[in-house]
Amino acid sequence: MKIAIIGLGYVGLPLAIRFASSGSEVLGLDTDPSKVESLSRGDSYIRHIPSTEVASLVERGAFEASTDFSRVAEVEAILICVPTPLDVHREPDLSYVLQSGAGIAPYLDSGLKTVKGEIRPKLVVLESTTYPGTTDTELREVLEKGSGLKAGVGFHLAYSPEREDPGRTDHSVRTIPKVMGGYTEACLKRCEELYSMAVDQIHPVSSCRIAEATKLTENIFRSVNIALMNELKVVFHEMGIDVWDVIDAASTKPFGYMPFYPGPGLGGHCIPIDPFYLTWKAREYGKHTRFIELAGEVNTDMPDYVIGRVAEVLNEEGKAIRGSKILLLGIAYKPDVDDDRESPSYALMSRLERRGAAVSYNDPYVPEIRSLRHYPEFAGRKSVEISAEYDLILLATHHSEYREYDFSYFEVPIVDTRSCLKYPGLRYVKA
Known part of the structure; x- marks a missing residue:
């Protein structure tokens, strides 16, 4: 399988390496040309990710970095791992997510792959942390408008929150259980199939919103308890x-x-x-x-x-x-x-x-x-x-x-x- 990962930071790059190491062909996409140039040379800009690991994957063609978002036409699945900061008013800023969605939407109807005589729509998975409803409303609407396709039919849509903890050695992308929810049952099935290739354990839930709420609950739990200690x-x-x-x-x-x-x-x-x-x-x-x-x-x-x-x-x-x-x-x-x-x-x-x-x-x-x-x-x-x-x-x-x-x-x-x-x-x- 060939997949694209949008956003090659502390979440996207480790995920790209995990999939590339598991046999997938990975296209890493980022708007920062310096990151793309560095990775293309086999150099890592994240301290706990060794350059030798990146270089090995680049040399054998398992991983490639690019700034050309039109290349999502080449892949079967697209994982979005971009920032979701707060704006100056401490309100959610989804601009990176929605811009990524708008950038890939025109290419969702291309390169459909026939498997056992069936047409497999592309799969889009959001990994960025966000509030419940983002995937099945804002992101879905951007993707449908830009592609002319319907989610769940013309393309599959899911949410699977990142659980990356930079620098941690006792757990890794492979060993941390992966929570995921789909827009439809078929979307969830595709998502399960994808991540099962790269992680040891998956935990499917019945909706994107439950998966989104799961990530927020994990971090709110930590925030509240740290506040108590403070x-x-x-x-x-x-x-x-x-x-x-x-x-x-x-x-x-x-x-x-x-x-x-x-x-x-x-x-x-x-x-x-x-x-x-x-x-x-x-x-x-x-x-x-x-x-x-x-x-x-x-x-x-x-x-x-x-x-x-x-x-x-x-x-x-x-x-x-x-x-x-x-x-x-x-x-x-x-x-x-x-x-x-x-x-x-x-x-x-x-x-x-x-x-x-x-x-x-x-x-x-x-x-x-x-x-x-x-x-x-x-x-x-x-x-x-x-x-x-x-x-x-x-x-x-x-x-x-x-x-x-x-x-x-x-x-x-x-x-x-x-x-x-x-x-x-x-x-x-x-x-």
């Missing part, structure tokens, strides 16, 4: 209690408890964004998702809490934030990866600089800050060496390099938002 961190601090010690002790209970950990805010492509997709959609039905929105407020407030703790520590040194030199450790949103999407580190940098601090950063995985949607002023900044020549060091990401780094001789105050340092300095504070 709130407890603030309360326990006032009581003189270390929340990380509490979590460590509570984790010894073999039932009825699952550990979640506080931090300086939420990052990544899912947790800071997905809950708001449901809160927005719920308003259409006259419902107010108070619990979800409260969790979002708590998590969004965490950078301000951290800045407050930084101010307290500097004050104890007889200094103010204004005029202080601060080294921020970690730009990536999670440890040991180069993924900086929605990273709370940017919020920390922005708030500190607005209050007059001079902020430098170190991150072994992000040597230079790329162009950013929300913080364009940081683009081009480069990682500096770790040193004690600062008024304060603020640890935002628990990279392995930081956990093992010997800060024991540092006299500069260190504020650790992850409680991760094995060899903290003389003036060490958790926040």
Whole structure:
């Protein structure tokens, strides 16, 4: 089978590699020419995906990258893995999904393949996280309008949410069970057939909307529990209690408890964004998702809490934030990866600089800050060496390099938002 995958980022590229490694011929499509050029050379631009793996697939013709969306005429199935961010009003932005749909729609009626004497319509699967109803309404309408075909008849349509966790080694695209729902039973059957080629376990559900709601539920679960830990961190601090010690002790209970950990805010492509997709959609039905929105407020407030703790520590040194030199450790949103999407580190940098601090950063995985949607002023900044020549060091990401780094001789105050340092300095504070 030949398939196309639209969007070659942290979701699309691993998926492309999995299908190509499973015997499919994969056409990767992206609007970014630099990504296409890199992959065509066999070079990976994602740190945890080795270039040797990409090069091997390119060399044997299992994978090819292109910016030419008309080439979906060549394939049997099209998987859409594009961003679904929030706009400036924190409302869902489906523009990437709908533009992708409009781009492929004119080619859905071409290249139909005869199998055992039957005509097999092309299959379109949306993987991008979104609110229930996106696949069978907005995307379906764009595809039908652009192709002149009816979903379920002229082309098959399904939704199967991505469950990618960049840098994770105990689970992979192949081993993570794949949830999927189809617009019709025939659509679902085609979707099952497709993913069974590349993943170990599939879990079909009765509709696209159930599959869409499944992904939101998974991420809302994490958002709410992280918010609870963030709130407890603030309360326990006032009581003189270390929340990380509490979590460590509570984790010894073999039932009825699952550990979640506080931090300086939420990052990544899912947790800071997905809950708001449901809160927005719920308003259409006259419902107010108070619990979800409260969790979002708590998590969004965490950078301000951290800045407050930084101010307290500097004050104890007889200094103010204004005029202080601060080294921020970690730009990536999670440890040991180069993924900086929605990273709370940017919020920390922005708030500190607005209050007059001079902020430098170190991150072994992000040597230079790329162009950013929300913080364009940081683009081009480069990682500096770790040193004690600062008024304060603020640890935002628990990279392995930081956990093992010997800060024991540092006299500069260190504020650790992850409680991760094995060899903290003389003036060490958790926040």
